[in-house]
Amino acid sequence: MEKYLSLSGNHSSNKRSLEGLSAFGSLEELILDNNLLGNDLVLPGLPRLHTLTLNKNITDLESLLDHLAEVTPALEYLSLLGNVACPNELISLEKDEEDYKRYRCFVLHKLPNLKFLDARKVTRKEREEALVRGSFMKVVKPKASSDHVEAPPEHPYTPLPSASRDLTNHRGVLGKCRYVYYGKNSEGNRFIRDDQL
Template identity: 90%
Template structure:
Protein backbone atom coordinates (compact mmCIF):
# COMPACT_ATOMS: atom_id res chain seq x y z
CA UNK A 1 0.00 0.00 0.00
CA UNK A 2 1.41 3.41 -1.03
CA UNK A 3 2.60 5.54 1.88
CA UNK A 4 2.72 2.65 4.34
CA UNK A 5 6.07 1.99 6.01
CA UNK A 6 6.51 -1.02 8.29
CA UNK A 7 9.65 -1.69 10.30
CA UNK A 8 9.29 -4.50 12.81
CA UNK A 9 6.51 -3.42 15.17
CA UNK A 10 6.61 0.19 13.94
CA UNK A 11 3.95 1.31 11.46
CA UNK A 12 3.96 4.70 9.71
CA UNK A 13 1.29 6.16 7.47
CA UNK A 14 2.38 9.77 7.17
CA UNK A 15 1.22 12.60 4.93
CA UNK A 16 -1.48 10.72 3.02
CA UNK A 17 -4.24 13.29 3.51
CA UNK A 18 -6.53 10.61 4.90
CA UNK A 19 -9.58 11.80 6.84
CA UNK A 20 -9.99 8.54 8.73
CA UNK A 21 -7.85 5.54 9.58
CA UNK A 22 -7.98 3.14 6.61
CA UNK A 23 -9.73 -0.10 7.46
CA UNK A 24 -7.05 -2.21 5.79
CA UNK A 25 -4.38 -0.56 7.94
CA UNK A 26 -5.91 -1.98 11.09
CA UNK A 27 -6.63 -5.29 9.44
CA UNK A 28 -3.07 -5.78 8.19
CA UNK A 29 -1.03 -4.20 10.98
CA UNK A 30 -3.26 -3.88 14.03
CA UNK A 31 -2.36 -7.22 15.54
CA UNK A 32 1.40 -6.56 15.77
CA UNK A 33 1.92 -2.77 15.76
CA UNK A 34 3.33 -1.27 18.93
CA UNK A 35 4.15 2.11 17.46
CA UNK A 36 1.79 3.88 15.05
CA UNK A 37 2.56 7.20 13.36
CA UNK A 38 -0.31 8.94 11.58
CA UNK A 39 1.18 12.43 11.41
CA UNK A 40 0.43 15.02 8.71
CA UNK A 41 -2.95 13.71 7.68
CA UNK A 42 -6.46 15.20 7.86
CA UNK A 43 -7.82 13.02 10.64
CA UNK A 44 -10.90 14.27 12.45
CA UNK A 45 -11.85 10.90 13.90
CA UNK A 46 -9.89 7.96 15.34
CA UNK A 47 -12.49 5.38 14.48
CA UNK A 48 -10.69 2.18 13.52
CA UNK A 49 -7.95 2.59 16.12
CA UNK A 50 -9.52 -0.17 18.22
CA UNK A 51 -7.83 -2.69 15.91
CA UNK A 52 -4.46 -1.67 17.40
CA UNK A 53 -4.89 -3.26 20.81
CA UNK A 54 -1.14 -3.59 21.56
CA UNK A 55 -0.16 0.02 20.91
CA UNK A 56 2.48 1.53 23.17
CA UNK A 57 3.21 4.68 21.17
CA UNK A 58 0.77 6.76 19.13
CA UNK A 59 1.82 9.80 17.08
CA UNK A 60 -1.03 12.01 15.82
CA UNK A 61 0.73 15.32 15.17
CA UNK A 62 -0.51 17.77 12.54
CA UNK A 63 -4.06 16.56 12.09
CA UNK A 64 -7.52 18.09 12.58
CA UNK A 65 -8.48 16.37 15.82
CA UNK A 66 -10.73 18.45 18.08
CA UNK A 67 -12.56 18.26 21.39
CA UNK A 68 -14.63 15.30 20.19
CA UNK A 69 -11.51 13.12 20.07
CA UNK A 70 -12.27 9.57 21.27
CA UNK A 71 -9.61 6.94 21.90
CA UNK A 72 -10.39 3.26 22.45
CA UNK A 73 -9.10 1.59 25.56
CA UNK A 74 -5.32 1.31 25.14
CA UNK A 75 -4.01 -0.19 28.40
CA UNK A 76 -0.37 -0.40 27.19
CA UNK A 77 -0.07 3.05 25.64
CA UNK A 78 2.69 5.03 27.37
CA UNK A 79 3.40 7.70 24.70
CA UNK A 80 0.88 9.98 23.01
CA UNK A 81 1.63 13.09 20.97
CA UNK A 82 -1.17 15.34 19.72
CA UNK A 83 0.88 18.35 18.67
CA UNK A 84 -0.70 20.89 16.31
CA UNK A 85 -4.30 19.78 16.35
CA UNK A 86 -7.49 21.68 17.21
CA UNK A 87 -8.01 20.76 20.87
CA UNK A 88 -9.22 23.56 23.13
CA UNK A 89 -10.99 21.77 26.01
CA UNK A 90 -8.10 20.62 28.19
CA UNK A 91 -10.08 19.18 31.09
CA UNK A 92 -12.30 17.06 28.85
CA UNK A 93 -9.25 15.60 27.10
CA UNK A 94 -7.40 14.83 30.34
CA UNK A 95 -10.42 13.13 31.89
CA UNK A 96 -10.74 10.97 28.79
CA UNK A 97 -7.04 10.05 28.77
CA UNK A 98 -7.12 9.16 32.45
CA UNK A 99 -9.89 6.68 31.67
CA UNK A 100 -8.60 5.00 28.49
CA UNK A 101 -4.80 5.27 28.83
CA UNK A 102 -3.93 4.36 32.44
CA UNK A 103 -0.25 3.66 31.62
CA UNK A 104 0.38 7.03 29.92
CA UNK A 105 3.76 8.55 30.83
CA UNK A 106 4.56 10.86 27.91
CA UNK A 107 2.09 13.42 26.57
CA UNK A 108 2.61 16.32 24.20
CA UNK A 109 -0.04 18.91 23.31
CA UNK A 110 2.06 21.71 21.83
CA UNK A 111 0.35 23.74 19.13
CA UNK A 112 -3.18 23.31 20.51
CA UNK A 113 -5.31 26.06 22.01
CA UNK A 114 -5.51 23.91 25.15
CA UNK A 115 -1.75 24.33 25.61
CA UNK A 116 -0.95 28.02 26.32
CA UNK A 117 2.09 29.08 24.36
CA UNK A 118 3.54 32.48 23.51
CA UNK A 119 4.27 31.30 19.98
CA UNK A 120 0.56 30.72 19.37
CA UNK A 121 -0.99 33.56 21.37
CA UNK A 122 0.66 36.80 22.43
CA UNK A 123 -1.74 36.93 25.39
CA UNK A 124 -0.08 33.88 26.97
CA UNK A 125 3.13 33.88 28.96
CA UNK A 126 5.34 31.52 30.94
CA UNK A 127 3.09 31.75 33.99
CA UNK A 128 0.12 30.52 31.94
CA UNK A 129 2.17 27.55 30.80
CA UNK A 130 3.23 26.73 34.37
CA UNK A 131 -0.39 26.71 35.50
CA UNK A 132 -1.24 24.48 32.55
CA UNK A 133 1.46 21.98 33.53
CA UNK A 134 0.29 22.00 37.11
CA UNK A 135 -3.29 21.22 36.09
CA UNK A 136 -2.25 18.44 33.66
CA UNK A 137 -0.13 16.76 36.35
CA UNK A 138 -3.04 16.99 38.76
CA UNK A 139 -5.21 15.08 36.28
CA UNK A 140 -2.49 12.68 35.09
CA UNK A 141 -0.13 12.19 38.06
CA UNK A 142 1.78 9.33 36.39
CA UNK A 143 3.23 11.49 33.63
CA UNK A 144 7.02 11.62 33.43
CA UNK A 145 7.26 13.93 30.42
CA UNK A 146 4.90 16.70 29.31
CA UNK A 147 5.50 18.53 26.03
CA UNK A 148 9.06 17.23 25.66
CA UNK A 149 9.96 18.53 29.13
CA UNK A 150 10.65 16.22 32.02
CA UNK A 151 8.30 16.50 34.98
CA UNK A 152 10.24 17.68 38.02
CA UNK A 153 9.73 16.66 41.63
CA UNK A 154 8.78 20.24 42.49
CA UNK A 155 6.09 20.29 39.78
CA UNK A 156 4.65 17.03 41.01
CA UNK A 157 4.48 18.29 44.60
CA UNK A 158 2.88 21.55 43.51
CA UNK A 159 0.31 19.64 41.44
CA UNK A 160 -0.72 17.69 44.53
CA UNK A 161 -1.31 20.87 46.50
CA UNK A 162 -2.52 23.41 43.92
CA UNK A 163 -3.32 21.46 40.76
CA UNK A 164 -7.07 21.39 41.30
CA UNK A 165 -7.15 25.20 41.37
CA UNK A 166 -5.19 25.71 38.17
CA UNK A 167 -8.11 25.13 35.82
CA UNK A 168 -8.70 27.98 33.38
CA UNK A 169 -12.40 28.76 32.98
CA UNK A 170 -13.30 30.24 29.61
CA UNK A 171 -16.21 32.61 29.15
CA UNK A 172 -19.04 31.26 27.01
CA UNK A 173 -19.23 34.44 25.01
CA UNK A 174 -16.73 37.17 24.39
CA UNK A 175 -17.30 40.63 25.81
CA UNK A 176 -17.44 42.05 22.26
CA UNK A 177 -20.33 39.80 21.27
CA UNK A 178 -22.19 40.70 24.45
CA UNK A 179 -21.69 44.41 23.85
CA UNK A 180 -23.03 44.24 20.31
CA UNK A 181 -25.97 41.98 21.09
CA UNK A 182 -29.28 43.85 20.60
CA UNK A 183 -30.73 42.15 23.65
CA UNK A 184 -27.88 43.32 25.85
CA UNK A 185 -27.57 46.92 24.68
CA UNK A 186 -27.86 49.45 27.49
CA UNK A 187 -30.70 51.94 27.38
CA UNK A 188 -31.72 54.47 30.02
CA UNK A 189 -35.38 54.20 29.00
CA UNK A 190 -37.84 52.19 31.08
CA UNK A 191 -38.99 48.92 29.57
CA UNK A 192 -42.38 50.37 28.62
CA UNK A 193 -40.75 53.11 26.53
CA UNK A 194 -38.29 51.14 24.39
CA UNK A 195 -40.66 50.38 21.50
CA UNK A 196 -40.51 52.78 18.59
CA UNK A 197 -44.29 52.96 18.50
CA UNK A 198 -44.57 53.81 22.18
CA UNK A 199 -44.54 57.47 23.18
CA UNK A 200 -44.72 56.99 26.90
CA UNK A 201 -41.08 57.77 27.55
CA UNK A 202 -39.79 59.98 30.36
CA UNK A 203 -40.42 63.09 28.21
CA UNK A 204 -43.55 62.71 26.11
CA UNK A 205 -46.65 64.53 24.94
CA UNK A 206 -49.95 63.53 26.49
CA UNK A 207 -53.44 64.92 26.08
CA UNK A 208 -54.25 67.68 28.55
CA UNK A 209 -57.20 65.69 29.83
CA UNK A 210 -54.78 63.16 31.34
CA UNK A 211 -52.75 65.77 33.26
CA UNK A 212 -53.47 65.46 36.99
CA UNK A 213 -54.25 69.17 37.46
CA UNK A 214 -57.31 70.88 38.77
CA UNK A 215 -60.42 69.95 36.77
CA UNK A 216 -61.31 73.64 36.20
CA UNK A 217 -57.88 74.27 34.79
CA UNK A 218 -58.15 71.28 32.45
CA UNK A 219 -61.50 72.53 31.14
CA UNK A 220 -59.98 75.94 30.43
CA UNK A 221 -57.15 74.40 28.51
CA UNK A 222 -59.43 72.09 26.49
CA UNK A 223 -61.88 74.87 25.58
CA UNK A 224 -59.22 77.43 24.66
CA UNK A 225 -60.27 79.81 27.45
CA UNK A 226 -59.04 83.39 27.00
CA UNK A 227 -57.28 83.24 30.35
CA UNK A 228 -54.97 80.69 28.85
CA UNK A 229 -52.33 81.26 26.18
CA UNK A 230 -53.92 81.98 22.75
CA UNK A 231 -51.87 79.38 20.90
CA UNK A 232 -51.71 76.85 23.69
CA UNK A 233 -51.98 73.31 22.26
CA UNK A 234 -54.04 70.61 23.86
CA UNK A 235 -50.91 68.74 24.82
CA UNK A 236 -48.92 68.83 28.01
CA UNK A 237 -45.21 68.21 28.36
CA UNK A 238 -44.78 65.82 31.22
CA UNK A 239 -41.78 64.38 32.96
CA UNK A 240 -42.40 61.16 34.85
CA UNK A 241 -38.84 60.85 36.02
CA UNK A 242 -38.54 64.37 37.50
CA UNK A 243 -40.18 65.50 40.78
CA UNK A 244 -43.64 66.76 39.92
CA UNK A 245 -45.12 67.18 36.47
CA UNK A 246 -44.45 70.32 34.43
CA UNK A 247 -46.83 71.47 31.71
CA UNK A 248 -46.40 74.03 28.99
CA UNK A 249 -49.27 75.89 30.51
CA UNK A 250 -47.52 76.25 33.84
CA UNK A 251 -44.37 77.38 32.07
CA UNK A 252 -46.33 80.02 30.10
CA UNK A 253 -48.02 81.33 33.24
CA UNK A 254 -44.69 81.46 35.06
CA UNK A 255 -43.19 83.59 32.32
CA UNK A 256 -46.13 86.00 32.51
CA UNK A 257 -45.70 86.20 36.27
CA UNK A 258 -49.31 85.25 36.85
CA UNK A 259 -50.76 82.82 39.34
CA UNK A 260 -51.42 79.36 38.00
CA UNK A 261 -54.47 78.32 39.99
CA UNK A 262 -57.45 80.64 40.61
CA UNK A 263 -58.22 81.45 44.20
Protein backbone atom coordinates in the same frame (compact mmCIF):
# COMPACT_ATOMS: atom_id res chain seq x y z
CA MET B 1 1.79 -6.81 16.81
CA GLU B 2 2.23 -3.10 16.16
CA LYS B 3 3.69 -1.13 19.03
CA TYR B 4 4.30 2.19 17.21
CA LEU B 5 1.88 4.07 14.95
CA SER B 6 2.18 7.52 13.37
CA LEU B 7 -0.87 9.13 11.77
CA SER B 8 0.47 12.70 11.56
CA GLY B 9 -0.80 15.23 9.03
CA ASN B 10 -3.87 13.32 7.86
CA HIS B 11 -6.14 16.35 7.38
CA SER B 12 -9.28 15.71 5.48
CA SER B 13 -12.61 17.42 5.15
CA ASN B 14 -14.34 14.17 6.16
CA LYS B 15 -15.04 13.40 9.80
CA ARG B 16 -11.93 11.95 11.34
CA SER B 17 -12.48 8.68 13.14
CA LEU B 18 -10.07 6.73 15.31
CA GLU B 19 -12.29 3.65 15.71
CA GLY B 20 -9.74 1.49 13.86
CA LEU B 21 -7.24 1.93 16.69
CA SER B 22 -9.16 -0.62 18.74
CA ALA B 23 -7.46 -3.31 16.60
CA PHE B 24 -4.10 -2.17 18.03
CA GLY B 25 -4.51 -3.35 21.62
CA SER B 26 -0.75 -3.68 22.16
CA LEU B 27 0.03 -0.16 20.88
CA GLU B 28 2.64 1.63 23.01
CA GLU B 29 3.37 4.82 21.01
CA LEU B 30 0.85 6.87 19.03
CA ILE B 31 1.52 10.08 17.10
CA LEU B 32 -1.55 12.05 15.96
CA ASP B 33 0.04 15.46 15.29
CA ASN B 34 -1.56 18.04 13.01
CA ASN B 35 -4.77 16.17 12.24
CA LEU B 36 -7.35 18.80 13.29
CA LEU B 37 -9.04 16.18 15.44
CA GLY B 38 -10.97 18.67 17.56
CA ASN B 39 -12.51 18.36 21.00
CA ASP B 40 -14.68 15.36 20.13
CA LEU B 41 -11.62 13.08 20.05
CA VAL B 42 -12.49 9.57 21.23
CA LEU B 43 -9.72 7.02 21.60
CA PRO B 44 -10.43 3.34 22.23
CA GLY B 45 -9.02 1.74 25.35
CA LEU B 46 -5.24 1.48 24.90
CA PRO B 47 -3.94 -0.11 28.12
CA ARG B 48 -0.28 -0.31 27.02
CA LEU B 49 0.02 3.14 25.45
CA HIS B 50 2.79 5.08 27.20
CA THR B 51 3.59 7.78 24.59
CA LEU B 52 1.02 10.05 22.92
CA THR B 53 1.52 13.21 20.89
CA LEU B 54 -1.52 15.31 19.99
CA ASN B 55 0.24 18.47 18.79
CA LYS B 56 -1.93 20.98 16.87
CA ASN B 57 -5.32 19.35 17.42
CA ILE B 58 -7.50 20.37 20.37
CA THR B 59 -8.88 23.38 22.24
CA ASP B 60 -10.69 21.86 25.27
CA LEU B 61 -8.08 20.60 27.71
CA GLU B 62 -10.15 19.26 30.59
CA SER B 63 -12.35 16.90 28.59
CA LEU B 64 -9.27 15.53 26.79
CA LEU B 65 -7.41 14.89 30.06
CA ASP B 66 -10.44 13.16 31.62
CA HIS B 67 -10.72 10.96 28.52
CA LEU B 68 -6.99 10.12 28.50
CA ALA B 69 -7.06 9.22 32.21
CA GLU B 70 -9.83 6.74 31.42
CA VAL B 71 -8.51 5.07 28.23
CA THR B 72 -4.70 5.30 28.64
CA PRO B 73 -3.81 4.24 32.20
CA ALA B 74 -0.11 3.62 31.35
CA LEU B 75 0.47 7.06 29.74
CA GLU B 76 3.85 8.57 30.74
CA TYR B 77 4.83 10.81 27.80
CA LEU B 78 2.34 13.39 26.48
CA SER B 79 2.84 16.25 24.05
CA LEU B 80 0.15 18.89 23.42
CA LEU B 81 2.26 21.64 21.82
CA GLY B 82 0.65 23.95 19.29
CA ASN B 83 -2.85 23.46 20.69
CA VAL B 84 -4.98 26.37 21.82
CA ALA B 85 -5.38 24.49 25.10
CA CYS B 86 -1.61 24.56 25.64
CA PRO B 87 -0.67 28.18 26.43
CA ASN B 88 2.48 29.29 24.67
CA GLU B 89 3.86 32.82 24.33
CA LEU B 90 5.29 31.98 20.90
CA ILE B 91 1.82 31.26 19.52
CA SER B 92 -0.28 33.73 21.51
CA LEU B 93 0.98 37.11 22.69
CA GLU B 94 -1.52 37.09 25.58
CA LYS B 95 0.15 34.03 27.16
CA ASP B 96 3.30 33.98 29.28
CA GLU B 97 5.43 31.56 31.30
CA GLU B 98 3.02 31.72 34.27
CA ASP B 99 0.15 30.53 32.05
CA TYR B 100 2.28 27.60 30.92
CA LYS B 101 3.18 26.70 34.53
CA ARG B 102 -0.52 26.68 35.50
CA TYR B 103 -1.27 24.50 32.48
CA ARG B 104 1.45 21.99 33.45
CA CYS B 105 0.19 21.89 37.02
CA PHE B 106 -3.38 21.20 35.89
CA VAL B 107 -2.30 18.46 33.44
CA LEU B 108 -0.19 16.76 36.14
CA HIS B 109 -3.15 16.92 38.51
CA LYS B 110 -5.30 15.07 35.97
CA LEU B 111 -2.55 12.67 34.79
CA PRO B 112 -0.25 12.11 37.80
CA ASN B 113 1.75 9.28 36.16
CA LEU B 114 3.28 11.51 33.46
CA LYS B 115 7.08 11.62 33.32
CA PHE B 116 7.35 14.02 30.37
CA LEU B 117 4.95 16.75 29.28
CA ASP B 118 5.57 18.70 26.06
CA ALA B 119 9.19 17.51 25.73
CA ARG B 120 10.06 18.63 29.28
CA LYS B 121 10.67 16.24 32.12
CA VAL B 122 8.22 16.48 35.00
CA THR B 123 10.08 17.58 38.12
CA ARG B 124 9.41 16.47 41.67
CA LYS B 125 8.50 20.06 42.58
CA GLU B 126 5.89 20.20 39.78
CA ARG B 127 4.42 16.90 40.90
CA GLU B 128 4.14 18.10 44.51
CA GLU B 129 2.52 21.37 43.43
CA ALA B 130 0.06 19.47 41.24
CA LEU B 131 -1.01 17.41 44.26
CA VAL B 132 -1.64 20.52 46.35
CA ARG B 133 -2.86 23.11 43.83
CA GLY B 134 -3.53 21.28 40.57
CA SER B 135 -7.30 21.27 40.83
CA PHE B 136 -7.28 25.07 41.23
CA MET B 137 -5.18 25.70 38.11
CA LYS B 138 -8.00 25.19 35.64
CA VAL B 139 -8.39 28.27 33.47
CA VAL B 140 -12.03 29.28 33.36
CA LYS B 141 -13.16 31.75 30.73
CA PRO B 142 -16.46 33.61 31.01
CA LYS B 143 -19.01 32.59 28.43
CA ALA B 144 -19.83 35.27 25.90
CA SER B 145 -23.32 36.65 26.39
CA SER B 146 -25.44 36.53 23.27
CA ASP B 147 -27.46 39.56 24.46
CA HIS B 148 -24.63 42.06 24.42
CA VAL B 149 -21.92 41.65 21.81
CA GLU B 150 -19.53 44.54 21.44
CA ALA B 151 -18.68 45.46 17.89
CA PRO B 152 -14.99 45.99 17.23
CA PRO B 153 -14.02 49.63 16.74
CA GLU B 154 -14.07 50.79 13.13
CA HIS B 155 -10.69 52.48 13.32
CA PRO B 156 -8.44 51.47 16.18
CA TYR B 157 -6.54 54.24 17.91
CA THR B 158 -3.20 55.07 16.37
CA PRO B 159 -0.76 57.68 17.67
CA LEU B 160 0.26 58.62 14.13
CA PRO B 161 -1.58 61.30 12.14
CA SER B 162 -3.94 59.97 9.50
CA ALA B 163 -1.70 61.24 6.67
CA SER B 164 1.09 58.87 7.72
CA ARG B 165 -1.02 55.67 7.79
CA ASP B 166 -0.74 54.94 4.06
CA LEU B 167 2.32 52.69 3.65
CA THR B 168 2.71 53.56 -0.04
CA ASN B 169 2.82 57.29 0.70
CA HIS B 170 6.23 58.11 2.21
CA ARG B 171 5.72 61.86 2.80
CA GLY B 172 6.67 63.44 6.06
CA VAL B 173 3.98 64.93 8.27
CA LEU B 174 4.33 68.45 9.63
CA GLY B 175 2.27 69.90 12.43
CA LYS B 176 2.26 73.00 14.63
CA CYS B 177 2.47 73.02 18.37
CA ARG B 178 2.46 75.98 20.75
CA TYR B 179 3.62 75.57 24.34
CA VAL B 180 2.33 77.97 26.95
CA TYR B 181 3.81 78.21 30.45
CA TYR B 182 1.65 79.40 33.32
CA GLY B 183 2.76 80.45 36.79
CA LYS B 184 5.87 82.11 38.15
CA ASN B 185 7.59 78.79 39.02
CA SER B 186 7.18 77.13 35.65
CA GLU B 187 10.26 75.89 33.82
CA GLY B 188 10.17 78.65 31.20
CA ASN B 189 10.05 81.57 33.66
CA ARG B 190 12.70 80.42 36.10
CA PHE B 191 15.61 82.44 34.66
CA ILE B 192 13.71 85.58 33.60
CA ARG B 193 14.15 88.64 35.80
CA ASP B 194 11.62 91.44 36.10
CA ASP B 195 13.84 93.93 34.23
CA GLN B 196 13.95 91.58 31.20
CA LEU B 197 10.17 91.67 30.77
